[in-house]
Amino acid sequence: MKEKYDPKSIESHWQEVWERSGLFAVHEDPKKPKYYLLEMFPYPSGKIHMGHVRNYTIGDVVARYKRMKGFNVLHPMGWDAFGMPAENAAISNNTHPARWTYENIDTMKKQLKRMGFSYDWDREIATCKPEYYRWEQWLFLKMYEKGMAYRKESYVNWCETCQTVLANEQVEAGACWRCGEAVRQKKLSQWFFRITDDAEDLLVHCDRLPGWPEKVVTMQKNWIGRSHGAEIQFQIENLDETIVVFTTRPDTIFGATFMCLAPEHPLVQRLSRNTAQQADVDAFVDRVSLQERSTRGLERYEKEGVFTGAYCVNPMSGRRMPIYTANFALMEYGTGAVMSVPAHDQRDFEFARKYGLEIVVVVQPEGGPLDPATMTEAYAGEGMMVHSGEFDGMPNTEAMQAIVDRLEARKMGKRTVSYRLRDWGISRQRYWGAPIPMIHCPTCGIVPVPESDLPIVLPEDADLLEGGKSPLPQHPDFAKVKCPACGREDARRETDTMDTFVESSWYFERYCSPHYDKGMFDPKAVAYWMPVDQYIGGVEHAILHLLYSRYYTRVLNDFGMVPYREPFTRLLTQGMVCKETLHCEEHGFLYPEEVVDGQPRTCKKCGRPVEIGRVEKMSKSKKNVVDPNALLDAYGADTTRLFCLFAAPPERSLEWSDQGVDGAFRFLTRVWRLCWMWMEEIRSATAFDGPMDRLSADMKPVYQKVHVTIQKVTNDIEDRFHFNTAISAVMELVNLLYGVPVEPTSSEKASVMRLALETVVLLLSPIVPHLCEDIWRELGHKDSVLLASWPVWDEAALRKDRHLIVIQVNGKLRSRMEVEDDTEEKVIRELALSDEKVQKFIAGKAVRQIVVVKNKLINIVV
C-alpha cells in the first residue's frame, strides 16, 4: 500500500504534468459543442484572497465537469490591470504602477496555478497592455463618430482624496466607493457614453435573462429606474420662457402651488439676478450645490429652499406659483424642476409647512375629506378628484390620462418616460488607465486621433505626483501634439484616461482571440465562443460591471461586430466568504494568533477576555482573513477546494471554519485509504458493466448505490450547482464502500469495486482533481481523468423492487412496512390496516378515508 495521502507531492507533480502536456489549451472545433465558462477576472491587487479561491473553484468544477461531458470548454483567465490602487501603491512604495501591477500578476498567477485551476493560460490578457487597450481606443473613435461618445460640461462627482471624477455608480451613500471620502460636486468637461439611449432596451431585456438570478435582474431594473409621466410647461411671469417639469402625477396638477428648481438649474441664477433675493439665492446655491453629497443624501436632511423672487403660472389652474430653489430638487433627474403638490407629496408637504405655502387637496381618499389645515402628512394614494375644475368627481387614475390629453391638445405638455439611469461618465483624471484618443486644437476644437496613430500609448516614464494627481498634463511629450486636422503645433492631447469599467466591458470577447491584431477580436472566434454560457462572480458587480458590459455589447452589436445583444446567458453570483471576528475591548479586532485559547479566551497583550464577534465578511480591518497560501501549505489545493464547495451552496455566504477544513481533509484521506485498500484487488480487474441481474445479493446494493450516486451528483452539478449535496452523496457512497470487506476475495467483488472506486474518482475529479488524477493513473489509465467521460447512470439500477411504505394515521407517522414494487393499493390497505401498531390507533374508531401514494405512503383518516 502506498504511503499516506500527501497532497503536496501529488499536487505539484500533476500540475507540472498538466502544464507540460498543454491539457487545458482549447481551439475552435466546429465538431464539438462549445461551452464558455467565465469567472470575473481579478484586479491584480497583490495576492489572491478567499473570495477569489471560492469564485474560481466553483468555475473550475463546472469547466472540468463540462469537459468530461464532451463540451469544448473555453476557460480563460486574465487581469483587470488598470486602476487606482496601483497608483496609490506606487506612490507609497515609490515604484511604478506598471511594475507593481506586473509583479502582482506574477505572484497571483503562481497562486492560481497552485490551486490546480484548468485555465488556458495561452489566452491570458492584461488590460494595461497597449495591444489590449488600443482596440478600446479604436472603438472610442467609432463611438465618437456616431455620437455615442461625447463631451459635455457638467457637474460631476468629485473625490478630493482620489483627485478624480466618479461615475454615479461609484458613489455610495454620498461617499467615494474606494476611499470613503465625501463626494463633492465640481464642474468639469468630461467624456460620456450615451448609455441612456439604450436604457429602454437594457430594461426590456432584463426580462429575457432567465439564467440570471432574480435579485440581479431586479437590481438592474431599479438602477435603470423607468417612470412613466408627463413633461409639463409652466410659463414664467414677465419672461418669454417656460419651466419644464417632469411629473409622474399629472393628475395632481391643480394642487401644484409652488415650483422648485434644483440649485444647479440654469434658471435659478437668471431669475434672481438684480432682485432683492439675489444675495440669498447665490448664497444658498453656493452652499447646497457644492455641499457634500453625503449630507445632502442623508435621511434626516432637512428640506430647505429660497424664494427666487419670480413666479410662474399653473397651466391648468391658472394659479400664480412662487418659484423656489430647493435642496431636494435634483438636477440629474427629470428636468431638474419639480411642480410641488404639497397635499400629495411628502417632500413638498414638509417644504410647504416650513415656509407657510398653500396646501390644496385635489385627490380625496375614500375614507373622508382631507383638511389641509389638519393634515400631518401628504396623501399619495388614490381617490376622487376635487378642486380640479371640470375633472372633479373623476377617479384620479382616469384624470391622469384626461389631464395629459388636455395638456397635449394645448401643446403645454406631453407624455414622457424618465429614467434614473444617467449617461456613463468615463473620464478619469488619472494616470493608470487607457488614454482617451482625442486632441484639443485651438483652431479646430476637438479632433479625434487618426486611426493609424493608434494605440496612444500611456507613457511609462511618468512620475506620479503628490496627492495622486495625474502626471499626464505635465508630461513633456505626451500632451504636446500636432493637430491632425490643421497641423498646428500647439494642440494638446486629451490627458483624461478611461474608466476601468470600459476595459472590463469587453474582455470576454478578447479572450476568444487574445492575440488577434487586426481588430478587437476575430469575428469567427467570437461567433464560435460567444455568448458566455456561464458567468460567475460576486454580487458586488450586479449593477456596474454587468450593466456596462451589457451596454458595450449593444454598441458592438449596433456596429455589426457581434451577432448577439446580451453577453452572458447564465449568471451565478457567489456569496461572500465570512468568518467570526475576535474582539478585545482594549486592542480592538484580533488575529487568532493574538488570542490565548482557554475558557474564556483572552487577549495575549492585556489578558482581557476576548469577545467572539459576529460572522462577517473577511477583511483585513476585521482581522478575520484566512490566507489561501497558508491553507495550501497546510492542507493542499484539493482540501481547500473541497471545503469551499462543501460548506455552503455557492450563492450563499460561506462561513469559514477551521474544523470544517479538517473535516474536508479527513474525507480526502478516507477516499485515498479506501482506494489503496483495494488497489491490489482491482488493479487488474475490469469495471463491472452490467447487467445488474448477474450480481450476487452482496454486490447488487453496491452497484445500485453507485448509480444512484451518479445520478444525484450529475443532477446537483448540472441543474443547480449544488456542490455541497453532490459531495455529501459521494460521502455516502464512500461510507457504504467502507463496509465491504476485502476478504474473502472474488472476481465479482473486484470488478464491482473497480466500478465503484472509479466512479468515486470520476465524480470527485472536477472538485479535487489532483487526488483523483493520481488514483486514476494508478489504476492504469494512460490519459488524464479530465479526458475521461463523465459516468452515466444505469436506469435499471435506480428501480427498486421493494419500497418502504410509511403508514400514517391522521397524518401522523405510526408505522412502516416494506412491499414489493407496484403492490396493488388494495393489498397495501389491507396490510396497513392489519398492522399491529396501526391497530392501536384505529381501534374502536371509524375509518373515514384512506389515501394511498404509490410506493411511498398510506394515510388512514379516522
Add this chain to the structure above:
RNA sequence: GCGAGAGUGGCGGAACUGGUAGACGCACUGGACUUAGGAUCCAGCUCUGGCGACAGAAUGGGAGUUCAAGUCUCCCCUCUCGCACCA
C-alpha cells in the same frame, strides 16, 4: 421608506413537483485498537417524559387551505443585502 432574499438541532447545512424533518459534515459522548494519541474504526447524538418499548412537542410567531405543510395562502416579528429626497 422602497425593492430583494433568508429564518430548520450545539454549529455549517439536507429535504427535487406538498408525502418518513434533520441527509452529509463539524462539535460532543461512549466504546474498540493502542506504550500513547488531537491517528483510525464502531456506536450514540432535536427537545421533553420514561430503565425501556414508547408517547408527546418541534422547521421565527399566529391563523388558514389540505387526508397530509419546512414546502402553498394571509398577517406579524427578526436578520442580511441592494436602492434611497427619483418629483
